[in-house]
Amino acid sequence: MTAKRQVAEELAAEHSAVLGGLLREREALLATLDRVAALNGTARLIRETIGTHSGFVAEITAPEEAVIRWMSGTRTDALQDLAVPIGQGIGGRVLALGRPVRVNDYVSSPSITHQFDAQVRGEGLAAMIAVPIVNGTETVAIAYAAMRERRDFGDDAVKSLEAIAGEAGRALKLASVAEADRATALSAERLRMQSALHDSVGALLFSIGVQVRNLHEDISDNPALESRLRRLEGDVSAASRALRESLLALSESSPERALPVELAEHCRSFQARCGVPARFVQLAPVPRLDAERTGLLVAAVREGLLNVEKHADALSVVVSLLPSEEGVQVVVADDGAGHRGEEPGPGTGMGLRSLAERAARLGGRVSLVRDDDDGCTLRAWVPEPCRRR
Numbered sequence: 001m002t003a004k005r006q007v008a009e010e011l012a013a014e015h016s017a018v019l020g021g022l023l024r025e026r027e028a029l030l031a032t033l034d035r036v037a038a039l040n041g042t043a044r045l046i047r048e049t050i051g052t053h054s055g056f057v058a059e060i061t062a063p064e065e066a067v068i069r070w071m072s073g074t075r076t077d078a079l080q081d082l083a084v085p086i087g088q089g090i091g092g093r094v095l096a097l098g099r100p101v102r103v104n105d106y107v108s109s110p111s112i113t114h115q116f117d118a119q120v121r122g123e124g125l126a127a128m129i130a131v132p133i134v135n136g137t138e139t140v141a142i143a144y145a146a147m148r149e150r151r152d153f154g155d156d157a158v159k160s161l162e163a164i165a166g167e168a169g170r171a172l173k174l175a176s177v178a179e180a181d182r183a184t185a186l187s188a189e190r191l192r193m194q195s196a197l198h199d200s201v202g203a204l205l206f207s208i209g210v211q212v213r214n215l216h217e218d219i220s221d222n223p224a225l226e227s228r229l230r231r232l233e234g235d236v237s238a239a240s241r242a243l244r245e246s247l248l249a250l251s252e253s254s255p256e257r258a259l260p261v262e263l264a265e266h267c268r269s270f271q272a273r274c275g276v277p278a279r280f281v282q283l284a285p286v287p288r289l290d291a292e293r294t295g296l297l298v299a300a301v302r303e304g305l306l307n308v309e310k311h312a313d314a315l316s317v318v319v320s321l322l323p324s325e326e327g328v329q330v331v332v333a334d335d336g337a338g339h340r341g342e343e344p345g346p347g348t349g350m351g352l353r354s355l356a357e358r359a360a361r362l363g364g365r366v367s368l369v370r371d372d373d374d375g376c377t378l379r380a381w382v383p384e385p386c387r388r389r
Contacts, residue, residue: 078122089113
């Protein structure tokens, strides 16, 4: 082998290793941003980490039921899409107790029910562990590890499976945030499309309609042309109705989506108006609020952005939305050096004072504080309906 060829092969091997690493990083990133990828990857990770013959994951599809969706190392589809009600089998017991359950031989274990013995026998499984996958305080899925022979799983195996379940829970939380961000971006784009269609196509149809009506009034001695104008007027009217229906469909948004879309639009408008980067971040899904609470949070963000525009001399702004203390909180944080000579608080300025009073009537609160780095942070929190404090 020539030296030149050896160098080329070494370089190719190095590039191959780098590419392999990038592909693995891509797969890991997708697993944190996509719920299905996260759970499917969890099933594979169970086998690789614990060394069991199979691993599978069931998602919670109802308050008292899980369905096995993702499997690795199975030989049949006996367990695929198997619905597991609370209390039944090993997974149902985990769902009922909220803690790990293990058996050394599924079909003969006295500690579980046996509605699914046929499916377990069909897959040829014996020893099994199952643990809850938790997002916050809620069980959202169940992770299983199984062997094809009897075995007494020790505490180390349970701890390993719990660690994998913990990683899966964190990945699901990130995936839910990413999904909320994607849905918010989609709803915001629909809102922009609605506005653009209304201003362009809607205005054009209105103009055509007016011109057709004017021509119709000017021409009274040409029946053929009058008939054509009437048909054209009818077509314009039909097109206007279709446009209105399309605009209505574009504007439809579920209540839980309306708040983040509104906040994202305020950030976009602020950035376009001031040239200061403004980013909206939803840190987790938030509970549904009524119109009064939603209006207060939107008004707080609008007031916070207005204060930044007037006083902060900021380089960037971040608006955050998150669940907090059995309620919902918005945060407007800037990195500006403004507000000099002031002591920010709920009563700083008429707008903030009014917001604080509105929030208090709902059992909420509004605060404005100066950060250590000279920026300011405005927070507005409201409790969920029927949870006033």
